[in-house]
Amino acid sequence: MKKLILVASMLIAVYSCKKADAKSENNTEVTASSEAPKTSNKIVTLSGGITEIVSALGHESEIVGTDVTSTYPESLKATAKDLGHVRSMTIEPIMAVNPTLILASDKDINPELLGKIQSSGIQTEIFNQEYSVEGTKKLIEQVAKAIGNTDYQKLNNKIDEDMKQVQPIAKKPKVLFIYARGNNLMVAGKNTPMEKLIGLAGGENAINDFEDFKPLTPEAVVKANPDVLFFFTSGLQGAGGNEGVLKMPGVSQTNAGKNKNIIAMDGGLVSSFGPRLGEAVAGLNKLLIESAK
Template identity: 45%
Template sequence: MRTTFSYRAIFALLIIFFFSIKPALSVAGKPLRIVSVNGTLSEILVGLGLESQIVGVDVTSTYPASLDKIPKVGHNRSISAEGILALNPDMIVVSDQSMLSPTVTKQLGSTGKKVVTFKQDLSQEGTIKLIREMGAYFNAKTQAEKMVKTVQTDLAKLPKAAAQKKLLFIYARGTGTLMVSGKNTSLDKMFSLIGHKNAVTDFTDFKPLTSESLLAANPDVLVLFSSGLESVDGIEGLLKVPGIAYTSAGKNKKIVSMDGQLLTGFGPRLGKAAAELAQKVQ
């Protein structure tokens, strides 16, 4: 009798321990309600089989297309706690790259909502680590490994660059808002991943585009988001921006564009993004 009781007690303790280190995917018998304020995290959540539990996303959550049907809470840099709380989530997932303001994070925490932050390192290894960490956290390791295998397979097929070129990313929202990407940005990391280099190396983050700095950098290829290129009226419109036409990229009309989230997400589609950029650059 005592032995049976001991086994039952030990089993009960193991169950309690297991669930104490893993998040419950339901609350009071109802599916956990999740708000994601990062496009890459949203994409991974879908890959883990949790799309039906996502009740809100930020505007960078554009893939898969089914996320368009989910309520938006704004851009991760300008999200308000009120917009998130209106969706009555049980959990808010954020990336350390999202730059959700400390004030908003504190407001959410004070209401009893669980805010979970995942570290996102912008590299092949960092992407794989992020997917596995989210898979472990949400008890979906099998689904996570499927995504990891896809990333590894796609990147293994990535051809080596025939010759290293200087690439310059321009963030555009009309000709009135033109910024260039410096070191340690997602674009800088992507350029390195495909065997090319950033045309500017004297600053980090983003700075306003000037004709002087543009000519000094003299990029071989200009890279923009598809939406950004559209905002300046396409390639011909971009060539009218002072200095562009005098660069090697401008003279050769070597201007490429890609979907913004695909290009900078460093998520499950990293290999596909790298392959597409590499092909367009060549």
């Protein structure tokens, strides 16, 4: 009887040790019943794409602060603090939410903020974001590993599946993306997320003589002579809809203006280059095909 009790005690002790060993670094406990590892991280995400990745991996509840571009999922509005835009953000709002992990893209973040984040003592990961399918898949893998989650391949597989819906376009339409916010009108040049998205969707960026974004001018619109004008949905609404766009100086002289080829998509979807990239590309591809009819 004493031997049986001794054996049972030893088995309980071994089981307890194995359970304790299931906890890995970053306070992660792997459980068979959960979709994502449970962690005690308090995460600040400073990129819409990174925010989407963390959420899609099942860690949305750990996000305590985001940047202004993090508009998806909408449920984050009720649980995570909006810290502003990384171009003008300061360190104080970030420190106020007491994060244990900061995840950011190397794009747009102001150097002063980056320096203060890196000297704060808080665990920080700065990712090089490439605006391509492979770059996005690489980012998903890197973010997943940073938060202690290895179950990221399903997100990359979803991108591949969505990209299969993209249809070839015989004659590439020239697409001009216009960022409209209030009286601020900007057009996308080379090496912007919008240029890359347009290319993936089978179109051609209408402006190739400068990089980044520049203010919209009538001369630039006429010179670019786009076949399609592309807006964020919110931007098109703010510009007065299709009628308002057609009244913009120079637009009526372009192929897009003459044919009233104006399209719009959700800004968070098309600009984040996150897990929904394939969905964004396929959606834009469909709109470009329809506009050519």
